[in-house]
Amino acid sequence: MQQSIKLGIVGYGNLGKGVRKAIGQNPDMELVAVFTRRTPSELASGSEGVKFEHISAAEQYKGIIDVMILCGGSATDLPEQTPDLARMFNTVDSFDTHAKIPEFFEAVNAVAKKAETLSVISTGWDPGLFSLNRLLAEAILPQGTDYTFWGKGVSQGHSDAIRRVPGVKGGVQYTVPVQEVIDRIRSGETPELSTREKHLRECFVVAEEGADQEAIRETIVNMPNYFSDYDTTVTFISEEQLKFEHEGMPHGGFVIRSGITGDNTKQIVEFGLKLESNPEFTASVLVAYARAAVRLRKDGITGAKTVFDIPLGHLSPKSAEQLRKELL
Amino acid sequence: MQQSIKLGIVGYGNLGKGVRKAIGQNPDMELVAVFTRRTPSELASGSEGVKFEHISAAEQYKGIIDVMILCGGSATDLPEQTPDLARMFNTVDSFDTHAKIPEFFEAVNAVAKKAETLSVISTGWDPGLFSLNRLLAEAILPQGTDYTFWGKGVSQGHSDAIRRVPGVKGGVQYTVPVQEVIDRIRSGETPELSTREKHLRECFVVAEEGADQEAIRETIVNMPNYFSDYDTTVTFISEEQLKFEHEGMPHGGFVIRSGITGDNTKQIVEFGLKLESNPEFTASVLVAYARAAVRLRKDGITGAKTVFDIPLGHLSPKSAEQLRKELL
Numbered sequence: 057m058q059q060s061i062k063l064g065i066v067g068y069g070n071l072g073k074g075v076r077k078a079i080g081q082n083p084d085m086e087l088v089a090v091f092t093r094r095t096p097s098e099l100a101s102g103s104e105g106v107k108f109e110h111i112s113a114a115e116q117y118k119g120i121i122d123v124m125i126l127c128g129g130s131a132t133d134l135p136e137q138t139p140d141l142a143r144m145f146n147t148v149d150s151f152d153t154h155a156k157i158p159e160f161f162e163a164v165n166a167v168a169k170k171a172e173t174l175s176v177i178s179t180g181w182d183p184g185l186f187s188l189n190r191l192l193a194e195a196i197l198p199q200g201t202d203y204t205f206w207g208k209g210v211s212q213g214h215s216d217a218i219r220r221v222p223g224v225k226g227g228v229q230y231t232v233p234v235q236e237v238i239d240r241i242r243s244g245e246t247p248e249l250s251t252r253e254k255h256l257r258e259c260f261v262v263a264e265e266g267a268d269q270e271a272i273r274e275t276i277v278n279m280p281n282y283f284s285d286y287d288t289t290v291t292f293i294s295e296e297q298l299k300f301e302h303e304g305m306p307h308g309g310f311v312i313r314s315g316i317t318g319d320n321t322k323q324i325v326e327f328g329l330k331l332e333s334n335p336e337f338t339a340s341v342l343v344a345y346a347r348a349a350v351r352l353r354k355d356g357i358t359g360a361k362t363v364f365d366i367p368l369g370h371l372s373p374k375s376a377e378q379l380r381k382e383l384l
Numbered sequence: 385m386q387q388s389i390k391l392g393i394v395g396y397g398n399l400g401k402g403v404r405k406a407i408g409q410n411p412d413m414e415l416v417a418v419f420t421r422r423t424p425s426e427l428a429s430g431s432e433g434v435k436f437e438h439i440s441a442a443e444q445y446k447g448i449i450d451v452m453i454l455c456g457g458s459a460t461d462l463p464e465q466t467p468d469l470a471r472m473f474n475t476v477d478s479f480d481t482h483a484k485i486p487e488f489f490e491a492v493n494a495v496a497k498k499a500e501t502l503s504v505i506s507t508g509w510d511p512g513l514f515s516l517n518r519l520l521a522e523a524i525l526p527q528g529t530d531y532t533f534w535g536k537g538v539s540q541g542h543s544d545a546i547r548r549v550p551g552v553k554g555g556v557q558y559t560v561p562v563q564e565v566i567d568r569i570r571s572g573e574t575p576e577l578s579t580r581e582k583h584l585r586e587c588f589v590v591a592e593e594g595a596d597q598e599a600i601r602e603t604i605v606n607m608p609n610y611f612s613d614y615d616t617t618v619t620f621i622s623e624e625q626l627k628f629e630h631e632g633m634p635h636g637g638f639v640i641r642s643g644i645t646g647d648n649t650k651q652i653v654e655f656g657l658k659l660e661s662n663p664e665f666t667a668s669v670l671v672a673y674a675r676a677a678v679r680l681r682k683d684g685i686t687g688a689k690t691v692f693d694i695p696l697g698h699l700s701p702k703s704a705e706q707l708r709k710e711l712l
Contacts, residue, residue, distance in 0.1 A: 369692035
């Protein structure tokens, strides 16, 4: 029997909780402790059997935890936490600010190379599985057009933007891909699409008593960057409806490449996700890549790595021999 | 400017021709020669600018060709050709007899390790891209059910079986996935499915003059292994219809995993292909893996490898830095 992989979780929001659940589904893994900036004892309720530690205690786990799974946000948490923890541990994170990935990679790589640790950065589903599929389809079909659609799913950033509008008590925003456009691409068309043609934005809003609903609607649909480039609908609902009908965090989407081989022969490659819980699925991806991190480090590899650098066989608990026999 | 990758093609049927076309789409690649067991000069028509050689001349290209792409069949060609050529060259093949992959791997690995060459075996789309997606989805969602559907597409084996029936002059068989079942899986159901429930078989048959069509139909639909476990339709058509309406080699299919995370949260991962030409698409996959073979060998890696062992970044002509910036 092989020794189990010992994991730590840093940050205990929706993603961190998802990682705890995902570890429970993998018999070759063990959760050692959850690290938090909050008061550890306050987190215990509902998570019986889990050890909570303050983040400042992490150093004591050096040599005990194989991989730290970092569940903070990309705006302010991960740019600090990943380099900081890579000094002591192998890490996996879901840093998802696409434009800043190159500098994030460089910063983490420098630390991890020096500390002789391995850090898998920017995994999850986008960046992550969607990136893998963009690369795969482009490498196989060099002549072609790529489309990425997101949704139907909750966008945290857009939901926050709604909630900042005066007179709004609560709300949620769904990004919805335009089905008619997806159908055209699947049937072999390669249209050039504006932002407005690819996605709709559906807002469900709870207004404060006496607030001017028409003014709220106008403010939302005309908000630059967030809504003005899209066809946006605003539906007013009650607080109860918000609570009971919109509590989930579904998401998903598609990466489609429509390419040409030979003499104008059409070839279409598509990857899609339909997720009832975005954070739980992202967590499951992080946990599979934690397994890969341990294996790569055992092979003597150090530094920052992305999904592009890692053979998929490393994600599975099965041996190479078993994979060839059962899954090839 | 980097030196171009120098490729040879062994075997010049539909797949070999597809490889020639795919190489033409990749500016970092060059076709050195096509090797054949036939008389080389007979193949030149329609392939101007291509150098044809008898397979016995392959040895003279040792040190000149970086990778040989083997385009023979899995029944008798590849079990001989891959080990034979791996003695002198890096190779890529599409060996697709699933049950015999383990022994094929061992045979090729022994030769390639000794010769210090690298062989990517069993790539294409199934085995190949479908295998990658089965592994990926299973590693991320350990609790779940896997479904692979093929089609709509031409099955060469089943078409051959039809043509062996007495009274049949020509014919073609399409494997058709049952749409209603796919819709159920996409909506979150995880049914247990019999062979008959997953795929239909549609046969288009040209009967010889005066042949008993009802007898032909009976023979086909009751043929064990090939048709008796399926709902099979037989449609009689003219020779002209066969020639003009059924000349293409479309194929495709889906790999779907329906899994559960956390507290019964449904998560669905799907990969699909819709191909106007099966051999041209398979050829494009082989060519991308030829690029990976060159890079792995440059890293000092030898022996037999499968799609599970190869980081996807190696398939792309772009640098790791460029990939992180553009595709992650």
